[in-house]
Amino acid sequence: MRILVFSHKAEVREAIVNAIGRRPAADLERVDYVEVSGIADVLSEMDAGEVDLAILDGEAQPTGGIGLCRQLKSEITDCPPIVVSVRRKDDRWLATWSRADAVLVHPLDPLTAAETVADVLRARRVPAVNG
Template identity: 80%
Template sequence: MAVGRRPAPDLGRVVFEEAGGIAEVLAACDAGRVDLAILDGEAQPTGGMGLSRQLKNEITDCPPIVVTVRRRDDRWLATWSQADAVLVHPLDPVGAAETVAEVLRAAAAADAPVVR
């Protein structure tokens, strides 16, 4: 909830879909219902970092992924997880919103048609 309903004025409202387990996350991402996934890197039994890597390697048009971690020292794991960004707990609402906005803008720019 630190991201808020509108992370930046140039972006639309955010609609959150909470998933209770891995199967729900995989189904939502695979069905294309997710524009951005925010995964808990500390979740048990399977953490968001492992799930991020699985999504990036298994879904052809994988949405961008932000992983949250408890320790700043764990940010390096995001490289392995192939996450697009990392947030560190406790989440700063301003920083979280800025990070999510940057990731959403980058995804939109990548999807934009090339004009020649």
């Protein structure tokens, strides 16, 4: 599985990756991260269709992950799930407006972050059909 992590700050990307870890849950496979700092890189990666989940920094500059999430959800057919990270609990409503699949609040709690990402990845799975 491939997770895109977007922030203009390397330390925010690192905090997200460290909080979630390489295996968010025992029933999920290892994840690989692709870290990007610019909007063009996000759009390129998402358009390539190889991202299973995107985590966008809602505080990124000059374009934040909240508006970017809304754009991606509107423009990409069968858009992969997107998690938005915010600095304040009160900003959760903005992430909901952006059509995010889940929200992470800084400072990140590793257990909550990994569980949130695992839940979103599980919901994305396509069930096998016999016959």
